[in-house]
Amino acid sequence: MRICFLMKSIFKGYKAIRGLWRRVKGPAIPFLLIVFCVDIAFGEKKSRPQSSAIEGYVHVLWKYDFQEKVVPNNEFQLRRACIKFRSAISDNLLATIEIDCGKAKFTVKDVYFEYRVNRLLNFVVGQTKMPFSREEMRSCNELLVVDRGEVNDIFGDYGYLGRDIGCSVTGDLKDRFSYGFGVFNGSGDRIDGDYNNSKQFVERITLVPVKDLTVGINSTQRNDSLTGEVIVAHGGDFSYQKWGATVEGEILSGNTEPDKTMLGYYLVGLYRVGRFEPAVKAERLYPDSKETGDYHSVFTYGLNWYFHKNARLQANLVTNISPEQETYHIFVIQAQVRF
Numbered sequence: 001m002r003i004c005f006l007m008k009s010i011f012k013g014y015k016a017i018r019g020l021w022r023r024v025k026g027p028a029i030p031f032l033l034i035v036f037c038v039d040i041a042f043g044e045k046k047s048r049p050q051s052s053a054i055e056g057y058v059h060v061l062w063k064y065d066f067q068e069k070v071v072p073n074n075e076f077q078l079r080r081a082c083i084k085f086r087s088a089i090s091d092n093l094l095a096t097i098e099i100d101c102g103k104a105k106f107t108v109k110d111v112y113f114e115y116r117v118n119r120l121l122n123f124v125v126g127q128t129k130m131p132f133s134r135e136e137m138r139s140c141n142e143l144l145v146v147d148r149g150e151v152n153d154i155f156g157d158y159g160y161l162g163r164d165i166g167c168s169v170t171g172d173l174k175d176r177f178s179y180g181f182g183v184f185n186g187s188g189d190r191i192d193g194d195y196n197n198s199k200q201f202v203e204r205i206t207l208v209p210v211k212d213l214t215v216g217i218n219s220t221q222r223n224d225s226l227t228g229e230v231i232v233a234h235g236g237d238f239s240y241q242k243w244g245a246t247v248e249g250e251i252l253s254g255n256t257e258p259d260k261t262m263l264g265y266y267l268v269g270l271y272r273v274g275r276f277e278p279a280v281k282a283e284r285l286y287p288d289s290k291e292t293g294d295y296h297s298v299f300t301y302g303l304n305w306y307f308h309k310n311a312r313l314q315a316n317l318v319t320n321i322s323p324e325q326e327t328y329h330i331f332v333i334q335a336q337v338r339f
Contacts, residue, residue, distance in 0.1 A: 052087040057141055059102070061334040078102045079334065080140060082109065092116045109163065120171040124182075127165045131180030131204035132218045134237040134250050135266075136161040144248065144268050145302045146316045146334045149283050151252060151264030158262075160220055160233040160254050164188055164200065178206045186222045198223035214239045224258060231255035244272040253289065263289040270304075277304040297321040310338045 059079040067073070084098040098110040112126025129137055133155065135148050156162045168182030186200030204218035221232045233254030240247045251265035266283030281300040288294060302316040318330045 052085075054083065054085055055339065056081075056083040057336065057338045058082075059140070059334055059336050061146070061332060063333075064331045066329045066331070078104070084110070118171075120173055122170045123167070124170060125167045127163055128168075129163050130161060130166075130182060130184055130200070130202045130220070131168065131170070132202050132220050132233070133161045133235060133252065134216055134239065134248070141336060141338055144246065144270055145279055145281050145300050146314050146332050147300075147318075149266055149281070149300075150296060150298045151250075151266055151283050151285050154262065154264065154285060154287075155233065155252055155254060158233075158254060158256065159186060159188060159200070159222075160252075162188060166199075168202075176208045180204045196225050198225065198228075212240060212242045224255075227258055229258040231258055246270045246272075256287070261289045262287050268300075275306045277306070278302070279304060293323060295322070312336050 058081050061077045061079045062074070063077065064074040080100055080102040082098055082100045082102070084096065087095050089095055092115055094114045094116070096110055096112055096114070097108075100107040100109050108127070110126075110128050112124055112128045115123045115125075117123070131137065133152065135152050136156070138148075152161070164184035164186065166182055166184030168180055168184075170178070170180045172178035180203070182202045184200045184202065186198055187196070200220060200222035202218070202220045204216060206214060206216040208214050216237045217235070219232065219234045221230060223229065224231045231254070233252065235250060235252040237250035238248065247267075247269045249265070249267040251263075253261055253263050256262050262285070264283065264285040266281060268279065268281035270277050270279040279300070279302040281302070282297070284295055284297045286292065286295050297320070299319045299321070300316050301319075302314060305313045305315075307313060312335075314332075314334045314336070316332045316334075318332065319327065320330070321327050
């Protein structure tokens with residue numbers, strides 16, 4: 001009887017907290033930001049050996065689409081305008097909040113706590129990127145070309161990669177091995193929570209077998225929201241850097257339906273010459289891996305200009321090829337500044 005009474009009390013408390021959160025979740029995020037700012041300005045530093053910090057970046061883009069039917073065919077965009085707040089609560093506990101004001105909307109990107117036991121064992125709780133796909137996990141400030149690409153976008157649309165709410169375990173060993181395992185809602189970056197009972201499991205391992213070469217493998221699984229059947233995605237990638245040159249590639253495969261699989265891959269190469277870095281990227285996506293005649297190819301020809309240690313200018317000519325439509329081109333220039 002005491003156990004039943006205790007369980008009922010816990011359940012009632014959970015419902016009360018959940019109801020309270022639904023009522024205050026609007027002002028909760030601004031309140032957390034204010035707490036971070038106050039901590040940075042007036043917080044006691046004796047118990048915080050790692051100081052709190054604010055950093056950010058702005059990406060402004062101009063795009064010209066050569067398709068005749070597109071209106072407008074050219075436009076300026078405030079692509080990203082992000083501010084990140086980081087605070088060391090103790091030697092082992094860190095808190096991070098990142099918000100984005102780009103594209104004329106307010107978006108919460110990262111909100112998480114990280115507890116560092118040691119270099120090999122870290123616990124992360126909150127909203128952050130799931131450990132899946134080399135290209136997705138790369139910061140937007142470090143992208144080799146302006147956009148991550150068609151393959152990344154499609155796998156993101158199916159929920160296999162990107163940000164989500166959950167918990168994960170990460171770690172690395174002497175820069176030769178790293179891992180990340182996590183359990184997430186499987187509903188994307190929805191601050192208000194999940195919308196079904198299933199959860200998404202994500203695993204990634206990265207190895208450095210020889211100097212200058214990094215190899216990664218990852219996988220993710222969840223139950224389909226309509227059929228309840230298990231759907232999965234897998235992938236492998238590599239990065240090789242030598243003498244100012246960078247070559248990277250990745251292949252991803254995932255279910256669009258329990259009995260249907262899509263396949264995508266890309267290869268990109270760059271070479272740094274002083275402050276300039278020409279780049280070429282080729283990618284292809286098969287919506288159905290069994291239908292090899294149905295595909296979408298994208299070729300990107302770019303140039304990166306690092307005119308300041310915290311700023312760069314990227315110019316890309318993107319060519320889209322598909323058997324079902326005419327070839328078309330898009331020209332993009334993007335300026336990036338970090339502070």
